Amino acid sequence: MATVLLLRHGRTTANASGELAGRRPVDLDDAGVSQAERAGERLRQIPLKTVVSSPLLRCRRTVELALPDAEIVEDDGLTECGYGDWEGKQLKDLAKDPLWPIVQAHPSAAVFPNGEAMADMSARAVATVRRWDEKITAEHGPDALWLACSHGDVIKAILADALGLHLDQFQRIVADPASISVVRYTPFRPFVVRVNEGGDLASLVPPKNETAASDAAVGGGAGT
Template sequence: MATLLLLRHGRTTANAEGGLAGRQPVELDDTGRAQADAVGQRLRGLPLSAVVTSPLIRCRQTLELALPQATPVVEEGLIECGYGAWEGQPLKKLAKEKLWPVVQQHPSAAVFPDGESMAQMSARAVAAVRAWDARITAEHGPEAVWLACSHGDVIKAIVADALGVHLDLFQRIVADPASLTAIRYTPLRPFLVRLNDTGGDLASLVPPPARRRRRATGPADSDAAVGGGAGATG
């Protein structure tokens, strides 16, 4: 199967001010623009078969700076969680709400007033990336690499699904602004290849040709490397 790169948008004015942007049209600040430029340097040269994005402007701005030659496709399933009445509020104020401990400790039960539930967010985001991954694999082959730009909680929910852990554990996962997370789906299980990666070479994320990846007498693509394996260059 193809390899998915999840890119979180760069830092926004809301991030810098300690607010919850939600689906408001907040934009990148100077730091966020610099982060987008930097991740673009890292992505340069990767053979991306597709670039998909949340419809919100902070994601589109990130891609305009990071991948100016790309033509991203908007995917509504990657939009930020619908925080409803929480949107635009300072996090320090929200931390006093009765719902806050639920969001922190039992997010699968969290339903935001006038918004959506975290479970709904997780379900539609996971469905979106899995559908895109299957489509890209069918069209471009199992060596394809594609990128999806989205938001912190959305990426964390996708990672939790890939790890096979309950959504209630997703707050243990970190996705910093402009970080890259790599997931490779296979017929039996996904593999989390990188998480919250903010520096370093990305060339090893491109799978080698099939004749090197799989031999008739060797392990299948869905098999984990017992003992840890030799890494991407092995």
């Protein structure tokens, strides 16, 4: 199966002001623009077969800055969690809401007022990534690399699924602005290759004539 690089959008004006952006059309701030450009320097090291993005402005802008020549396909399955009445509010104020501790400790039970359940967000995000991964594998082979640009909670939910974690554990995962996490899917299990990092990506290109195996390397392996 193919390998997906999960790119979170760069920092936004809402991130900088402590607001929960939700699905509002907030843009990147100056730091976010720089982050997106630096992500592009890393992403251009590798041959991406497909670039898929959340339709929200901050993700589109991030990909356009990072990969100005890429053809971007939007997919609603990668859009932000629907935070409903929480959108646009300060996080410091939301921390006083009775729903806050549920979001922190038991997110699988969290349903945002006039919004989306976190469990539903997780299910549609995972289904979207797996659907695209199967499609790209069928079209380009198991060594294909592709990019999905999305949002913090969405990426954390995808990583939790790949790690075999219950959604209630996904708050243990970090996905910083413009960070890249990597999941390689195989017929038997996903492998989480990288999480929340900004380093060199050239080693993700598989060696010639070598495809990803489903078995884990006993002892940890020699790396790539």
